Amino acid sequence: MRYGDTTAVDGLSLTVEPGTVTAVLGPNGAGKTTTIETCEGYRSPQEGKVRVLGLDPVRDATRLRPRVGVMLQSGGAWSASYPHEMLRYVSRLYADPLDVDALIERLGLGTVGRTPYRRLSGGQQQRLALATALVGRPELVFLDEPTAGLDPQARRATWELVDELRASGVTVVLSTHFMDEAERLADWVHVLDHGRLIASGTPKSLTSEGAENTLRLSGPPGIDVSGLLTALPAGFQVVEQAPGAYLVSGTIDPPLLQSVTTWFAGQDILLDGIAVRRRTLEDVFLDLTGRELRS
Numbered sequence: 001m002r003y004g005d006t007t008a009v010d011g012l013s014l015t016v017e018p019g020t021v022t023a024v025l026g027p028n029g030a031g032k033t034t035t036i037e038t039c040e041g042y043r044s045p046q047e048g049k050v051r052v053l054g055l056d057p058v059r060d061a062t063r064l065r066p067r068v069g070v071m072l073q074s075g076g077a078w079s080a081s082y083p084h085e086m087l088r089y090v091s092r093l094y095a096d097p098l099d100v101d102a103l104i105e106r107l108g109l110g111t112v113g114r115t116p117y118r119r120l121s122g123g124q125q126q127r128l129a130l131a132t133a134l135v136g137r138p139e140l141v142f143l144d145e146p147t148a149g150l151d152p153q154a155r156r157a158t159w160e161l162v163d164e165l166r167a168s169g170v171t172v173v174l175s176t177h178f179m180d181e182a183e184r185l186a187d188w189v190h191v192l193d194h195g196r197l198i199a200s201g202t203p204k205s206l207t208s209e210g211a212e213n214t215l216r217l218s219g220p221p222g223i224d225v226s227g228l229l230t231a232l233p234a235g236f237q238v239v240e241q242a243p244g245a246y247l248v249s250g251t252i253d254p255p256l257l258q259s260v261t262t263w264f265a266g267q268d269i270l271l272d273g274i275a276v277r278r279r280t281l282e283d284v285f286l287d288l289t290g291r292e293l294r295s
């Protein structure tokens with residue numbers, strides 16, 4: 001997929017298994033939305049082939065529309081419409097829709113019935129977009145950043161809905177910038193960068209590759225950790241990830257933990273947090289895509 005001189009999606013090849021939740025991850029501009037919108041039939045690729053439920057998303061759009069739910073990153077709503085009105089209208093386009101009132105309650109939109117779409121908060125607009133994607137009982141749902149801008153309660157409610165969709169056999173493809181969300185929800189994760197697939201696997205397989213776990217320390221900022229590095233066996237890494245937050249990577253075992261705390265005691269530094277954790281998907285993501293801010 002090219003936009004002028006920009007190649008947004010570049011030789012990407014991936015498959016989504018029916019009945020699973022797949023997360024598409026990647027830094028800003030990686031090509032996630034373009035990929036998803038191409039699968040939704042909103043964009044035609046200049047090269048390559050897309051099949052959704054065995055059909056061509058552009059040529060067979062009329063056959064696909066009743067079977068596919070779409071939540072766009074933004075837009076897609078009539079600005080003057082009320083949430084109930086809009087959802088009821090959309091529901092009537094489907095043969096066997098969900099109960100609109102129940103869905104409205106479920107997504108916490110019961111109290112905003114008389115507020116036009118344009119005056120809803122960003123999070124309420126997101127929830128209405130999610131309801132619109134689900135009301136037709138789709139077999140396959142595309143959710144582009146479904147929890148962006150949601151408060152923690154709404155985020156959890158969305159996660160539960162996605163769990164239920166999977167339990168009822170619906171296939172879910174979502175993009176997200178929340179690594180904990182991908183780890184919590186996804187059966188399969190695809191990481192894109194510069195329009196290419198750079199990693200693919202279950203959250204568990206991706207996080208168990210490389211270092212087994214990490215040691216996270218918190219204490220005063222700006223400690224010179226080069227001395228600690230020399231006190232540890234070869235092959236370990238120590239970085240100050242954020243002011244006062246230190247990460248030791250390598251195989252963390254009890255003697256290693258002892259070496260670390262002994263070194264800090266020798267420096268007369270009192271740490272206020274020590275935690276041994278396995279690598280998170282966020283660690284993997286930053287390793288794969290770098291820590292620098294993208295332009």
Ligand SMILES: Nc1ncnc2c1ncn2[C@@H]1O[C@H](COP(=O)(O)OP(=O)(O)OP(=O)(O)O)[C@@H](O)[C@H]1O
Nearest residue numbers: 003006007008026027028029030031032033034035
């Ligand atoms: N309509 C367009 N015209 C020109 N360039 C575009 C257009 N849409 C996207 N792009 C470019 O294509 C690339 C991929 O964009 P895309 O929106 O697919 O990325 P993304 O991974 O979804 O990003 P984000 O996480 O910021 O939503 C970017 O470089 C973007 O600037």
